[in-house]
Amino acid sequence: MKKFNFKNFLNTLYQNHALAYKIVLFIVTTVAIVYLFPKGGHFKYEFHNGKPWQYENLYAPFDFAIQKSEQKIEEERKSITSNKKLYFTYKEEISNKVKKEIENKITNNTQDSILKSYSNKQVLNFVNNIVDIIYKKGYINENDVNRVTEKQLVALRKGNVISDVVFDNFFTSKEKAQFINDYIEKSKYKTLDTYLTPLLVQYLEPNIFFDEELTDKILQDQLNKISLTEGLVREKERIISKGDVVEGLKFRILTSLEKEYISQVWNQSNYNWIVFGYALLVALNLLMLLLFLQKYRSFIFEDNTKVTFIFFNIVLMILLVTLVVKYKVDYLYVVPLPILPIVIKAFFDARLGLFTHVLTVLLLGFIVPNSFEFIFLQIIAGIITILTVSELHRRANLFISISQITLVYMVAYFAFSIIQEGNMLKINWEYFILFALNGVLSFMALFLILIYEKAFGLVSDVSLLELSNTNSKLLRELGEKAPGTFQHSIQVANLAEASANEIGANAxxxxxxxxxxxxxxxxxxKYFTENQTTSVNPHNDLTPKDSAKIIIDHVIDGVEIAKKYRLPERIIDFIRTHHGTSLVYYFYKQQEKENPEDLKIEDFSYKGPIPFSKETAILMMCDASEAASKSLKEPTAQLIDDLIEKIVDSQMANGQFMNADITFKEIQTIKKVIKKKLNNIYHLRIEYPE
Structure with a gap:
């Protein structure tokens, strides 16, 4: 048996660390997404209110209660709340307190001539009688008067006893004053009216107070007693027949069955199996993305940072939707999902942006209610995003694109609502406000792009605009050290930009x-023709092999300079691929002529890689065409056309565009653009008289 070698294992792991990282990232992302999924199973039937039942006759698989609709429960809650009984507290200690204060006042007031006609004991008995009458009936706090309507029945708590009382039986401050005045006027103490009335009005204070805590407690108890069900369906009882319209009681029964089914399926015994099923589906989804990257975007697949970036954005969108569904599902369409394809397109390309968006929306179908409607709306919005969003550095373009996306959301939702409800009367117009908010939040894509550029080292159109400034330090240095190359680069840039615009690539x-x-x-x-200002050619002193090495090395030197100046990888890709694996043909033929015995094709071939996108393919065609056009001594339209055809056809024949996502039709279009532009540059001018 072969002994396990830990050192060899570590070496193997180190050599395959990129693949190991992707496996770990794949597992972590799968676990994170499954964790965010709702803890519930899925009902196997799809049904909508007002639509026919598309399946066979459905019978109850078990006994279950019919759940009341949210609307009905809310109506009951509103009814109980609006008809709630108000509870008041009777404070008995107030009476003794007030009597004591009045007694002290009268006893200490020995100087008043009016009181001298009566004994204090008689007056106090009379006053206490008035106080007892008022407090027995009840004197309500003025702040609580407006809480109750006339003749309303309220509950009055005296100690531990609660009894119902008509609210009008209580004294108010105005009624109290009138009662005191009338009572004294009819008694033998009416001569004391001017003294006793102000005294009683001043010292009498309310003994009936609104008990908000008790009222709320009783109300909450009543609300908690609301029944959530309104009937029972027995096992094997027919629920609905094929072709029946799902409405009214049938709709509520089906909804109840769905909730009960999910509740019974998602139990401890089935939990692990359901999680396993979710994990398989999520893993399959993410695997499709990785396979797409490996087959069609290998340069992204090989870059773990870029793969991490894509996976991070998928998880971020799922997290946002999960939080909204959990805490405020009504705001589901406020989540700006179009940000995902905008961001992916800004850093990579439209095809990958749409592919990623569609896979993400499919995953969200497990989370959101009305999943078909949601998936349809989001995929349509994603397609419009990919088709319309371009040149993010131009804010007006982004505003127009997001406006179009918002409009498509509204139109699609309007159509769905008409189909589901059968008319326009039940459309929830608040959703149109949500779609507008979605559009506003989609502008956050610009801020996210700036953050991602710093966090992941990626490049967007905004950064490209800054880099394309010819006054940048590196381009100024190029203009000073190699002015001919600088002019050549500007001409190639103009050709490439025009070509990209024509075929819809990233100009x-x-x-x-x-x-x-x-x-x-x-x-x-000085070893490059465009920078040679004299007739002296330094290649004359070199062998063809050495000359070819200097020419080939400008690609390697360019990559090193670009990394030194921290140019983005997407720009360095153009430096690597603009010659692909083509031959330095001139020196190859020279070596073949002078020393064929020492002729090795690899000594005269660029190291590649070949172009892997529309943009890198465009640059290869434009670079070779512009450079070759300088060799024409007397350029004519026919010579230029023949030259371009020969160069591009040769590149195609040598397989330089095999990995580029470019069609034959697009190549023909690019040829036409290059021919037109070069003909404009080399056209004959009118000879002006001296």
Whole structure:
């Protein structure tokens, strides 16, 4: 048996660390998404209110209660709340307190001539009688008067006894004053009216107070007693027949069955199996994304940072939707999902943006209610996003695109509502406000792009606009050290930008890449024809192999300079691929002529890689065409056309565009653009008389 070698295991792991990272990232992302999924199973029937039942006759698989609709429960809650009984507290200690204060006042007031006609004991007995009458009936706090309507029955708590009382039986402050005045006027103490009335009005204080805590407690108890069910369906009882319209009681029964089914399926015994099922579906979804990247975007697949970036954005969108569904599902359509394809397209391309968006929306179908409607709306919005959003550095373009996306949301929702409700009367117009908010929040894509550029080292159109400024430090240095190369780069940038616009590629990206594609020539500028200002050619003193090495090395030197100046990888890709694996043909033929015995094709071939996108393919065609056009001594339209055809056809024949996402039709279009532009540059001018 072969002994396990831990050192070899570590070496193998180190050599395959990129793949190991992807496996770990894949597992972590799958676990994170499954964790965010709702803890519930899925009902196997799809049904909508007002639509026919599409399945066979349905019978109850078990006994279950019919759940009341949310609307009905809310109506009951409102009814109980609006008819709630108000509770008041009777404070007996107030009476003794007031009597004591009045007694002290009268006893200490020996100087008043009016009181001298009566004994204090008689007056006090009379006053206490008035106090007893008022407090027995009840004197309500003035702040609580407006809480109750006339003749309303309220509850009055005296100690531990609660009894119902008509609210009008209580004294108010106004009624109290009138009662005191009338009572004294009819008694033998009416001569004391001017003294006793103000005294009693002053010292009498309310003994009936609104008990808010008790009222709320009783109300809450009543609300908690609301029944959530309104009947029972027995096992094997027929619920609905095929073709029946799902409405009214049948709709409520089906809804109740769905809730009960999910509740019974999602129990401890089935929990692990359901999680396993979710994990398989999520893993399959993410695997499709990885396979797409490996097959069609290998340069992204090989970059773990970029793969992490894509997975991070998927999890972020799922997290946002999960939180909204959990805490405020009514705001589901406020979540700006179009941000995902905007961001992915800004850093990569439209096809990957749409692919990622569709896979994310499919995952969200497990989380949201009315999943078909949600998936349809979001996929349509994603398609419109990919088709309309371009040139993010131009804010007006983004505003127009997001306006179009918002409009599509509204139109699609309007159509769904009509289909489901059968008319326009039941459309929830608040959703149109939610879609508008969605559009506003989608502008956050610009801020996210700036954050992602710093966090992941990626590049967007906004950064490309800054890099394409010819006054940047590196391009100024190119202009000083290799002025001919600088002019060549500008011409190639113009050709590439025009070509990209014509076929719908990223014009800003290819223009920026074209400006930097030859920066490696700064190392040995005089060895390149465009920088030779005299008839002296330094290649005359070198062997063809050495000359070819200097020419080939400008790609390697360019990559090194680009990394030194921290240019984004997307720009460095143009430097790497603009010659692909083509031959340095001139020196190859020279070596073949002078020393065929020492002729090795790899010594005269660029190291690649070949172009892997529309933009890098465009640059290869434009670079070779512009450089070759300088060799025409007397350029004519026919010569230029023949030259471009020969160059591009040769590149195609040599397989330089095999990995590029570009069609034959697009290549033909690019040829036409290059021919037109070069003909405009080399057209004959009118000879002006001296």
């Amino acid at each position: 800003m990206l290819v223009r920026t890449g074209a400006l930097y594609h030859d920066i490696g020539k700064m190392v040995n500028p």
